[in-house]
Amino acid sequence: MSKRPIVTLLTDFGTSDHFVASMKASILNIHQDVELIDITHDVPAHDIFAGAFTLRNAIDLFPRFTTHVAVVDPTVGSARRPILVMTDNFNFIGPDNGLFSYIYQSETVNRVIHITADYYFRNPVCPTFHGRDVFAPIAGYVAKGVDPRKMGEPVNDYVKFETPRPDTSNPKVLRGAVLHVDRFGNCFTNFTKEHISLAALRGGGKFVTVNPQDPTKNREIVKFVTHYAEAQPNELFALFSSTGHLEIAALKVPAARVLEARRGMEIQFHIP
Amino acid sequence: MSKRPIVTLLTDFGTSDHFVASMKASILNIHQDVELIDITHDVPAHDIFAGAFTLRNAIDLFPRFTTHVAVVDPTVGSARRPILVMTDNFNFIGPDNGLFSYIYQSETVNRVIHITADYYFRNPVCPTFHGRDVFAPIAGYVAKGVDPRKMGEPVNDYVKFETPRPDTSNPKVLRGAVLHVDRFGNCFTNFTKEHISLAALRGGGKFVTVNPQDPTKNREIVKFVTHYAEAQPNELFALFSSTGHLEIAALKVPAARVLEARRGMEIQFHIP
Amino acid sequence: MSKRPIVTLLTDFGTSDHFVASMKASILNIHQDVELIDITHDVPAHDIFAGAFTLRNAIDLFPRFTTHVAVVDPTVGSARRPILVMTDNFNFIGPDNGLFSYIYQSETVNRVIHITADYYFRNPVCPTFHGRDVFAPIAGYVAKGVDPRKMGEPVNDYVKFETPRPDTSNPKVLRGAVLHVDRFGNCFTNFTKEHISLAALRGGGKFVTVNPQDPTKNREIVKFVTHYAEAQPNELFALFSSTGHLEIAALKVPAARVLEARRGMEIQFHIP
Numbered sequence: 177m178s179k180r181p182i183v184t185l186l187t188d189f190g191t192s193d194h195f196v197a198s199m200k201a202s203i204l205n206i207h208q209d210v211e212l213i214d215i216t217h218d219v220p221a222h223d224i225f226a227g228a229f230t231l232r233n234a235i236d237l238f239p240r241f242t243t244h245v246a247v248v249d250p251t252v253g254s255a256r257r258p259i260l261v262m263t264d265n266f267n268f269i270g271p272d273n274g275l276f277s278y279i280y281q282s283e284t285v286n287r288v289i290h291i292t293a294d295y296y297f298r299n300p301v302c303p304t305f306h307g308r309d310v311f312a313p314i315a316g317y318v319a320k321g322v323d324p325r326k327m328g329e330p331v332n333d334y335v336k337f338e339t340p341r342p343d344t345s346n347p348k349v350l351r352g353a354v355l356h357v358d359r360f361g362n363c364f365t366n367f368t369k370e371h372i373s374l375a376a377l378r379g380g381g382k383f384v385t386v387n388p389q390d391p392t393k394n395r396e397i398v399k400f401v402t403h404y405a406e407a408q409p410n411e412l413f414a415l416f417s418s419t420g421h422l423e424i425a426a427l428k429v430p431a432a433r434v435l436e437a438r439r440g441m442e443i444q445f446h447i448p
Numbered sequence: 449m450s451k452r453p454i455v456t457l458l459t460d461f462g463t464s465d466h467f468v469a470s471m472k473a474s475i476l477n478i479h480q481d482v483e484l485i486d487i488t489h490d491v492p493a494h495d496i497f498a499g500a501f502t503l504r505n506a507i508d509l510f511p512r513f514t515t516h517v518a519v520v521d522p523t524v525g526s527a528r529r530p531i532l533v534m535t536d537n538f539n540f541i542g543p544d545n546g547l548f549s550y551i552y553q554s555e556t557v558n559r560v561i562h563i564t565a566d567y568y569f570r571n572p573v574c575p576t577f578h579g580r581d582v583f584a585p586i587a588g589y590v591a592k593g594v595d596p597r598k599m600g601e602p603v604n605d606y607v608k609f610e611t612p613r614p615d616t617s618n619p620k621v622l623r624g625a626v627l628h629v630d631r632f633g634n635c636f637t638n639f640t641k642e643h644i645s646l647a648a649l650r651g652g653g654k655f656v657t658v659n660p661q662d663p664t665k666n667r668e669i670v671k672f673v674t675h676y677a678e679a680q681p682n683e684l685f686a687l688f689s690s691t692g693h694l695e696i697a698a699l700k701v702p703a704a705r706v707l708e709a710r711r712g713m714e715i716q717f718h719i720p
Numbered sequence: 721m722s723k724r725p726i727v728t729l730l731t732d733f734g735t736s737d738h739f740v741a742s743m744k745a746s747i748l749n750i751h752q753d754v755e756l757i758d759i760t761h762d763v764p765a766h767d768i769f770a771g772a773f774t775l776r777n778a779i780d781l782f783p784r785f786t787t788h789v790a791v792v793d794p795t796v797g798s799a800r801r802p803i804l805v806m807t808d809n810f811n812f813i814g815p816d817n818g819l820f821s822y823i824y825q826s827e828t829v830n831r832v833i834h835i836t837a838d839y840y841f842r843n844p845v846c847p848t849f850h851g852r853d854v855f856a857p858i859a860g861y862v863a864k865g866v867d868p869r870k871m872g873e874p875v876n877d878y879v880k881f882e883t884p885r886p887d888t889s890n891p892k893v894l895r896g897a898v899l900h901v902d903r904f905g906n907c908f909t910n911f912t913k914e915h916i917s918l919a920a921l922r923g924g925g926k927f928v929t930v931n932p933q934d935p936t937k938n939r940e941i942v943k944f945v946t947h948y949a950e951a952q953p954n955e956l957f958a959l960f961s962s963t964g965h966l967e968i969a970a971l972k973v974p975a976a977r978v979l980e981a982r983r984g985m986e987i988q989f990h991i992p
Contacts, residue, residue, distance in 0.1 A: 179480045184469065190903035191463075191735075192762040194778035194963075197728065200757055201781035208723045208783055212757070213472055213484070218464040221904055222972070234466035237473035237570075237580070239480055250972075253947025298781075303947035305962035308781070359462035360493055403525025403575035418577035419466075428494070428522075451752045456741065463735075485744055485756070490736040506738035509745035509842075509852070511752055631734035632765055675797025675847035690849035691738075700766070700794075 181207075181319040182242040186215040186231050187307065188222060189247070198305070199245070199312045202298060206316030215244075222250040224274050225337070226439075229356050232278035233419045235266065245307075245315045246270040253303030258291040258310050259334060260318075260327050267324055269311050274337040281339065292328040340366050342445075350445040354437050355421065361430020363437050367422035372445055380448035383414055383424065385435050388442075395435055397424055410434075453591040454483045454514040458503050459579065460491040461519070470577070471517070471584045474570060478588030487516075494522040496546050497609070498711075501628050501636075504550035505691045507538065517579075517587045518542040525575030530563040530582050531606060532590075532599050539596055541583050546609040553611065564600040612638050614717075622717040626709050627693065633702020635709050639694035644717055652720035655686055655696065657707050660714075667707055669696055682706075725751075725863040726786040730759035730775050731851065732766060733791070742849070743789070743856040746842060750860030759788075766794040768818050769881070770983075773900055776822035777963045779810065789851075789859045790814040797847030802835040802854050803878060804862075804871050811868055813855050818881040825883065836872040884910050886989075894989040898981050899965065905974020907981050911966035916989055924992035927958055927968065929979050932986075939979055941968055954978075 183203060189195035196217050203210060215234045219227040227248035235244060242265075249256075249271040261268040261276050263283035268276055272290075279285075291310065294301070296317050298309040318324050342352040350371055356364040372381070383397040399413040407413045407427045412434060417423035424443065425431045432438070455475055461467035468489050475482060487506045491499040499520035507516060514537075521528075521543040533540040533548050535555035540548055544562075551557075563582065566573070568589050570581040590596050614624040622643060628636040644653070655669040671685040679685045679699045684706060689695035696715065697703045704710070727747060733739035740761050747754060759778045763771040771792035779788060786809075793800075793815040805812040805820050807827035812820055816834075823829075835854065838845070840861050842853040862868050886896035894915060900908040916925070921944040931937040943957040951957045951971045956978060961967035968987065969975045976982070 182476060182480070191758075192760055193900075193902045194759065194774050195902075197757065197759040197778040198781060198962075201779070201783075204726060204755075204757075204783055205781045208726070208755075211476075211480075213469065213476075214463075215466065215469040216464055230466050234469040235473070237470060237477045239473075239476055251949040254949035256949075302962040304959065304967075308962060356465075358465045358467075405523040405526035405528075415576065418470075418574040418580060423576075454748060454752070483748075483752075485741065485748075486735075487738065487741040488736055502738050506741040507745070509742060509749045511745075511748055628737075630737045630739075677795040677798035677800075687848065690742075690846040690852060695848075 180209050180211045182211045182213060182239060183315050183319050184213045184215050184235075184238065184242060184244045185217070186219065186227060186234070186244070186246040187217045187248065188219040188227065189217050189307070191217050195305075195307065198308045199247075202308045202312035203316040203319070206313055207320040210316070210319045219248050222248065224248050224250075226356070228275050228278050231275070232282055238266065240265050241267075243267045243269065243315050243318050245311050246275050247307040247311055248275055249273065249306065252306050257331070258306060258314075259331070260289040260291055260314065260324050261285060262287040262289070262324055267318055269315050269318070271306070272335050274335045276334075277337045277339055280336050287325070287330050288332070288334045289324065290328045290331045293326060296322070296327065342366055342371050344371060348447050350447070352422075352443050352445065354439055354441045354443060356439060357432040357437065361426070361432040362417070363424040363431055363435065363443075364417060364419065364421040365424065365443050367443075367445060368420050369416065372422060376445075376447050377414070382446050384444045384446060385437065386442035386444060387436060393436060452481050452483045453479075454485060454511060455587050455591050456485045456487050456507075456510065456514060456516045457489070458487040458491065458499060458506070458516070458518045459489045459520065460493050460495065460499065461489050461579070463489050467577075467579065470580045471519075474580045474584035475588040475591070478585055479592040482588070482591045491520050494520065496520050496522075498628070500547050500550050503547070504554055510538065512537050513539075515539045515541065515587050515590050517583050518547050519579040519583055520547055521545065521578065524578050529603070530578060530586075531603070532561040532563055532586065532596050533557060534559040534561070534596055539590055541587050541590070543578070544607050546607045548606075549609045549611055552608050559597070559602050560604070560606045561596065562600045562603045565598060568594070568599065614638055614643050616643060620719050622719070624694075624715050624717065626711055626713045626715060628711060629704040629709065633698070633704040634689070635696040635703055635707065635715075636689060636691065636693045637696065637715050639715075639717060640692050641688065644694060648717075648719050649686070654718050656716045656718060657696075657709065658714035658716060659708060665708060724753050724755045726755045726757060726783060727859050727863050728757045728759050728779075728782065728786060728788045729761070730763065730771060730778070730788070730790045731761045731792065732763040732771065733761050733851070735761050739849075739851065742852045743791075746852045746856035747860040747863070750857055751864040754860070754863045763792050766792065768792050768794075770900070772819050772822050775819070776826055782810065784809050785811075787811045787813065787859050787862050789855050790819050791851040791855055792819055793817065793850065796850050801875070802850060802858075803875070804833040804835050804858065804868050805829060806831040806833070806868055811862055813859050813862070815850070816879050818879045821881045821883055824880050831869070831874050832876070832878045833868065834872045834875045837870060840866070840871070886910055886915050888915060892991050894991070896966075896987050896989065898983055898985045898987060900983060901976040901981065905970070905976040906961070907968040907975055907979065907987075908961060908963065908965045909968065909987050911987075911989060912964050913960065916966060920989075920991050921958070926990050928988045928990060929981065930986035930988060931980060937980060
């Protein structure tokens with residue numbers, strides 16, 4: 177097979193410093209015939225949740241056997257473990273700090289390995305840059321064909337944070353939250369089609385944003401659309417995003433600014 | 449021939465979210481043996497003109513048969529058509545909203561195709577993300593060798609905005625405009641060598657910026673140079689840029705800040 | 721050997737305009753079978769020192785024979801020479817303005833060539849964009865296998881700025897400086913293990929920042945760690961970074977903000 181293996185990178189390293197290039201060099205140093213794809217390096221510094229969410233949204237369509245390296249690692253060098261997550265489709269490499277929490281839900285996980293095979297690490301390992309000295313080399317060797325199971329022993333006690341799910345205990349008022357605000361100011365919520373039916377959306381259901389500091393700023397969103405251009409300029413509306421999340425958006429203005437919304441803000445769905 | 453086909457991407461998706469990676473995954477999913485090149489993903493959100501102008505400036509030297517995917521698509525999911533533009537040199541794939549207006553001028557267009565071959569789309573198509581579900585897969589198949597003419601029927605009524613051209617009706621005072629401000633604060637105008645001769649530039653011609661709110665801020669630029677280092681620090685000057693546009697610049701300071709210039713600002717050329 | 725040659729790019733062009741894509745197109749135009757890796761394009765505009773420092777930090781692990789193109793070139797088009805630096809490991813291509821000053825220290829330089837072989841340039845050369853018309857084509861031909869020595873004659877009088885080194889004339893108070901502030905606000909100093917021993921660090925040595933405008937803002941850093949998570953939140957500490965530089969950092973807050981530190985700020989090391 178002549179296809180070049182794919183390795184993706186997601187970090188909070190930004191693109192101004194040498195960090196990302198050093199990681200790529202470290203991979204190429206081990207296996208030059210590889211396709212490197214950036215997912216993003218603009219994860220907010222140390223924001224494991226944001227990294228986990230973006231990783232989950234980005235990976236669906238990558239070819240099978242793609243290796244995903246993710247490094248948002250505020251406790252690099254401490255006792256937190258480096259891990260390799262083998263799923264039906266992909267290998268994931270990064271710190272065991274919850275960064276793969278969404279992956280554990282969306283992928284079929286076959287094995288989680290505590291990476292201990294320091295034979296494959298850069299020598300010496302710098303305790304502040306495992307991205308370059310541990311994760312990248314491991315990705316290089318996996319891309320080169322080394323069996324991931326050689327990287328260490330399986331573990332079951334990997335770190336997994338609870339992904340925020342809507343509170344559906346009150347069937348008339350579902351309580352969800354904003355998970356992510358994208359570059360257009362669209363607000364991705366944790367509601368999916370699992371929680372909200374098209375019937376409810378079209379039969380008088382409405383969203384209400386909850387501003388705890390100033391309830392006068394709470395806003396109702398009554399319009400549901402299937403694509404952006406259905407809405408009127410400046411109008412707030414809801415739609416199902418390309419990731420499956422219910423999204424609150426507005427035409428020509430950033431919805432997040434209109435709503436003063438940030439990650440974690442409560443959004444309710446009222447069923448008539 | 450063993451060369452890998454090249455696919456470029458230009459979008460307004462930014463680089464913080466998963467959008468660009470999802471598009472690349474979608475291409476690689478169809479044809480893994482491809483060279484992906486980012487033009488930019490920092491087109492201002494929904495700014496079709498800016499995307500069109502940057503696309504025009506970026507493509508000249510790409511090898512023949514490069515496929516350029518461009519997505520600045522505020523009405524994604526509406527009735528606006530997906531199109532594929534075949535020129536002597538390249539294939540362009542994106543929405544039919546004017547994004548290729550400069551291409552229609554600078555390239556020899558052989559055919560514009562309304563993309564309807566949904567057999568090649570991701571299934572299902574999400575109405576908010578044609579970048580991933582329509583444009584990227586079509587690019588993947590074209591890169592793989594599928595004849596672009598199979599993607600749909602030719603159309604002649606594609607959308608083409610008027611690219612702003614200088615008003616030369618008064619032969620002593622040509623009226624042009626700023627098309628783009630680059631990261632250095634250099635102002636690209638719509639004057640080219642077609643409008644302004646070296647003789648006029650060197651024989652006393654001058655540029656005058658027009659600030660409609662406050663004419664006291666109008667500035668005269670009398671210096672013409674061939675490269676930046678000919679000028680003095682802080683001095684405003686004109687030169688022909690690498691794209692062929694007459695550029696107003698300054699040494700060590702951003703000209704756009706000195707001039708309070710933005711896209712659309714009038715700049716006159718006075719011929720003595 | 722079937723490995724694709726690697727060409728890296730480091731510029732101050734940003735990623736919003738067409739500049740970087742034009743350079744890549746220019747390389748691919750000459751040799752399509754190449755691996756293009758971005759080091760960064762976010763070097764502050766015209767900041768040769770910052771470009772030189774990031775280049776030095778990024779290159780270590782790239783495979784032998786990688787070609788590094790670096791363009792921070794405020795006097796492009798003037799008499800400053802284009803050069804090609806051949807070292808034991810790499811080829812470097814860019815302007816002769818000091819951008820390779822750190823390379824001259826860290827690499828074994830075999831030859832510095834004044835590039836004059838205009839046969840390989842784009843024709844015509846635009847005096848404002850040697851990145852596209854001189855440096856990229858030269859990189860393309862070197863990647864294609866043209867002997868770098870064919871690009872011009874060797875020179876010895878290449879431009880090399882003095883890289884800032886600590887003043888160690890007073891053995892009790894070493895005077896160093898901040899070289900770089902990274903995206904996390906960590907401050908890279910010009911102290912290395914050559915200047916500061918672990919014994920001194922662990923035996924009561926302390927760092928003192930020098931704020932010339934307001935000495936009341938001078939801060940003492942007495943904690944030395946080997947990785948970030950050893951520190952307490954908000955605590956300032958020192959550690960040796962992955963580049964070999966002594967780094968002043970803080971946990972969860974940007975040290976540079978706490979210290980009001982910028983490049984060039986004096987930092988002393990007091991030996992007890």
